[in-house]
Amino acid sequence: MSTSFNPPQRTLMGPGPSDVAARVLLALARPTVGHLDPQFIDMMDDVKRLLQYAFRTDNTLTLPLSGPGSVGMEAVFVNLIEPGDKVVVCVNGAFGGRMKENVLRAGGVPVVVEDEWGRAVDPDKVEDALRQHPDARALAFVHAETSTGALSDAQTLAAIAHRHDVFCIVDTVTSLGGVPVEVDAWQFDAVYAGTQKCLSCVPGLSPVSFSERAAAHIRARTRPVQSWFLDMNLVMGYWGSGVKRTYHHTAPVNSLYALHESLLMIEEEGIENAWSRHRHHHLALRAGLEAMGLEFLVPETERTPQLNAVRIPAGVDEALVRRRLLDDHDLEIGAGLGPLAGRIWRIGLMGQSCCKRNVLRCLGSLEAVLADLGHAPPAGAATAAAHALYGKEA
Amino acid sequence: MSTSFNPPQRTLMGPGPSDVAARVLLALARPTVGHLDPQFIDMMDDVKRLLQYAFRTDNTLTLPLSGPGSVGMEAVFVNLIEPGDKVVVCVNGAFGGRMKENVLRAGGVPVVVEDEWGRAVDPDKVEDALRQHPDARALAFVHAETSTGALSDAQTLAAIAHRHDVFCIVDTVTSLGGVPVEVDAWQFDAVYAGTQKCLSCVPGLSPVSFSERAAAHIRARTRPVQSWFLDMNLVMGYWGSGVKRTYHHTAPVNSLYALHESLLMIEEEGIENAWSRHRHHHLALRAGLEAMGLEFLVPETERTPQLNAVRIPAGVDEALVRRRLLDDHDLEIGAGLGPLAGRIWRIGLMGQSCCKRNVLRCLGSLEAVLADLGHAPPAGAATAAAHALYGKEA
Numbered sequence: 121m122s123t124s125f126n127p128p129q130r131t132l133m134g135p136g137p138s139d140v141a142a143r144v145l146l147a148l149a150r151p152t153v154g155h156l157d158p159q160f161i162d163m164m165d166d167v168k169r170l171l172q173y174a175f176r177t178d179n180t181l182t183l184p185l186s187g188p189g190s191v192g193m194e195a196v197f198v199n200l201i202e203p204g205d206k207v208v209v210c211v212n213g214a215f216g217g218r219m220k221e222n223v224l225r226a227g228g229v230p231v232v233v234e235d236e237w238g239r240a241v242d243p244d245k246v247e248d249a250l251r252q253h254p255d256a257r258a259l260a261f262v263h264a265e266t267s268t269g270a271l272s273d274a275q276t277l278a279a280i281a282h283r284h285d286v287f288c289i290v291d292t293v294t295s296l297g298g299v300p301v302e303v304d305a306w307q308f309d310a311v312y313a314g315t316q317k318c319l320s321c322v323p324g325l326s327p328v329s330f331s332e333r334a335a336a337h338i339r340a341r342t343r344p345v346q347s348w349f350l351d352m353n354l355v356m357g358y359w360g361s362g363v364k365r366t367y368h369h370t371a372p373v374n375s376l377y378a379l380h381e382s383l384l385m386i387e388e389e390g391i392e393n394a395w396s397r398h399r400h401h402h403l404a405l406r407a408g409l410e411a412m413g414l415e416f417l418v419p420e421t422e423r424t425p426q427l428n429a430v431r432i433p434a435g436v437d438e439a440l441v442r443r444r445l446l447d448d449h450d451l452e453i454g455a456g457l458g459p460l461a462g463r464i465w466r467i468g469l470m471g472q473s474c475c476k477r478n479v480l481r482c483l484g485s486l487e488a489v490l491a492d493l494g495h496a497p498p499a500g501a502a503t504a505a506a507h508a509l510y511g512k513e514a
Numbered sequence: 515m516s517t518s519f520n521p522p523q524r525t526l527m528g529p530g531p532s533d534v535a536a537r538v539l540l541a542l543a544r545p546t547v548g549h550l551d552p553q554f555i556d557m558m559d560d561v562k563r564l565l566q567y568a569f570r571t572d573n574t575l576t577l578p579l580s581g582p583g584s585v586g587m588e589a590v591f592v593n594l595i596e597p598g599d600k601v602v603v604c605v606n607g608a609f610g611g612r613m614k615e616n617v618l619r620a621g622g623v624p625v626v627v628e629d630e631w632g633r634a635v636d637p638d639k640v641e642d643a644l645r646q647h648p649d650a651r652a653l654a655f656v657h658a659e660t661s662t663g664a665l666s667d668a669q670t671l672a673a674i675a676h677r678h679d680v681f682c683i684v685d686t687v688t689s690l691g692g693v694p695v696e697v698d699a700w701q702f703d704a705v706y707a708g709t710q711k712c713l714s715c716v717p718g719l720s721p722v723s724f725s726e727r728a729a730a731h732i733r734a735r736t737r738p739v740q741s742w743f744l745d746m747n748l749v750m751g752y753w754g755s756g757v758k759r760t761y762h763h764t765a766p767v768n769s770l771y772a773l774h775e776s777l778l779m780i781e782e783e784g785i786e787n788a789w790s791r792h793r794h795h796h797l798a799l800r801a802g803l804e805a806m807g808l809e810f811l812v813p814e815t816e817r818t819p820q821l822n823a824v825r826i827p828a829g830v831d832e833a834l835v836r837r838r839l840l841d842d843h844d845l846e847i848g849a850g851l852g853p854l855a856g857r858i859w860r861i862g863l864m865g866q867s868c869c870k871r872n873v874l875r876c877l878g879s880l881e882a883v884l885a886d887l888g889h890a891p892p893a894g895a896a897t898a899a900a901h902a903l904y905g906k907e908a
Contacts, residue, residue: 121781122564124537125557125774127547136764140546143518148768149543152534152716153521154846163519170516186718187581190743190763218742225742316764322546324580324718324766346740348612348619349584367851369584370530370710372718374542375769380519387515452548457761 134454137316138470147381155371170383177303182329183359189293192312192326195350203227205257208249210241213265214457240422241272250284258287264295264424267457271424278306298398298426309334320471321382398425404506408483411505428467449485528848531710532864541775549765564777571697576723577753583687586706586720589744593732597621599651602643604635607659608851634816635666644678652681658689658818661851665818672700692792692820703728714865715776792819798900802877805899822861843879
């Protein structure tokens with residue numbers, strides 16, 4: 121017979137999950153109530169309002185789906201794309217590739233606009249693709265590529281989509297809460313996110329938002345959405361407005377308590393302040409990493425602050441470094457995905473993980489491990505560089 | 515600005531979620547670790563082992579999917595059923611109807627075997643349907659219908675499926691942990707469950723298990739599964755054996771801590787003892803409900819002990835009764851679904867909710883509310899009947 125699982129207390133600086141605040145974990149553990157309990161339904165309404173705040177939108181159809189970010193991605197595609205629909209999909213990393221796969225599985229026809237892993241999406245290529253495919257139904261791109269840390273110019277890309285009168289589908293899994301995401305001002309039609317990145321909630325929910333134009337398209341479909349669970353026409357019956365809710369599936373009650381609490385924390389901080397905080401600690405981390413001689417994968421103007429991909433120095437056993445960080449320092453950083461496996465580390469500064477304590481801890485630990493393996497510059501250079509940058513503020 | 519949500523402390527005796535033990539809520543609130551953390555992966559292996567114990571199976575492909583029970587249902591259908599595949603679907607309540615809908619959305623052709631809501635599935639009709647449709651790919655039925663409390667003879671139905679050489683797909687959402695579910699002995703090919711019923715965990719995960727025959731079928735598919743998220747060929751890469759796991763999606767880490775803990779509780783009790791406990795308290799509840807003059811929807815030999823559907827007495831405002839129970843007694847019981855809305859209450863005795871304290875509390879509260887509204891027999895008759903039954907043991 122087994123015993124209870126007591127996880128170690130890690131510092132989470134990988135590509136997500138990020139550190140979860142004690143108040144969010146405590147919210148998670150509050151007593152379970154029924155998914156149709158009137159008090160729970162009031163809280164659901166508040167979650168919707170707080171998500172509208174985070175997404176900067178008045179979209180009515182804004183809610184958390186009962187599954188991880190990949191569920192949000194699939195929901196957007198199966199609701200908006202029908203067999204034969206053409207979708208211009210930007211692929212500059214693993215998650216763009218996953219979007220393409222979702223288009224295919226929905227029976228759509230992907231037109232791939234490819235950019236190098238580690239670069240932003242090139243708006244000129246998108247413009248060309250939409251010009252060549254005037255029958256396209258949608259443009260889909262990843263705002264901040266979790267596999268590389270490249271940040272694309274979502275505002276410009278969305279404007280191109282609208283000029284060509286196609287739906288603009290945006291993956292904001294890593295961007296939401298870390299950099300500006302302006303769903304209404306930039307006119308996104310469908311966005312999805314995850315809870316375990318810059319919202320610093322536990323993993324398992326996927327906030328989504330659909331513009332009125334997209335919602336109307338979904339309501340008007342004659343062919344049923346291929347997924348019963350993700351059919352927004354049914355999901356709306358439970359998450360809709362008013363006291364009368366139609367049972368669709370049993371909501372993940374406790375996870376929603378946690379999401380509510382983590383969104384409250386963002387509202388309390390002010391989302392613009394959260395964006396600045398991510399930028400601020402990224403600069404300190406960058407100073408430290410560069411002082412160690414590490415190079416960023418992404419050119420400076422295309423970097424997203426909350427995910428820092430750096431190249432593995434020659435001769436370093438990268439998996440050993442990560443294992444040492446985890447075992448000796450209780451610190452998690454991320455490995456590379458796909459073609460970048462073994463070539464980069466991904467250091468996250470997401471949500472609650474984005475703080476001075478973590479920046480200094482990460483630099484100090486990485487320096488110590490690399491020094492121990494005979495790879496590092498004089499000990500202390502990295503943390504000194506970060507301290508210097510923090511010191512300038514004082 | 516809002517404030518933290520502090521839910522009331524309810525007693526959950528509806529159709530799920532059921533009461534969650536404090537030790538499960540505390541497990542839920544343990545520090546989040548990464549979904550590829552070696553210690554977390556060890557725990558995942560233990561969750562698989564414990565699910566095999568609960569399902570009574572050696573199936574390798576036994577794991578919790580990252581979504582509620584409806585996700586388990588959809589996963590089973592989209593993996594096993596391809597466009598054009600014929601499926602004999604038994605509909606004797608809301609969840610059989612949902613199975614039919616899932617077959618349609620997977621492009622399959624449902625052959626519906628209908629039984630009255632409140633009755634078990636009739637094996638003779640199933641035999642006839644499979645005889646008339648020798649080209650069927652699968653038989654699908656709900657073991658314990660959550661909408662009515664009818665328990666079908668899963669062993670007999672599975673034997674019919676095997677005689678006709680079709681896959682046997684079983685919804686065990688409400689049955690798992692409450693009544694015998696013998697995946698191996700009864701030769702089920704694909705089963706799914708929920709965590710918020712007799713496992714008494716928080717809602718949001720769906721344990722599934724596939725026989726080797728079903729897993730081989732999925733591996734051999736040439737047409738990709740229509741859902742990327744639910745494609746078991748991809749999910750297996752993360753939940754498979756060995757230390758090497760392929761990232762598929764970010765697992766709901768904290769919910770899995772809770773599931774681990776709730777499964778441990780079942781292992782500690784012994785699953786046969788859990789089954790007896792459900793039967794035992796059902797008999798006490800039944801004695802009390804009958805003493806109040808309430809009638810069961812389902813004939814005695816077809817009832818599942820963990821969900822007691824009783825007819826609303828004439829002249830009773832059923833919604834008002836439920837509201838009073840919730841507001842004045844912090845007690846949740848369930849309403850009827852679909853054609854049974856307004857006609858029945860569903861009183862759950864699931865998992866941790868299935869105990870003497872809850873039986874007496876429910877009877878006492880229901881008696882008090884009905885008396886207050888002028889509908890009840892002499893106060894105390896129901897609890898006295900239950901006490902009498904409990905007393906016999908002593």
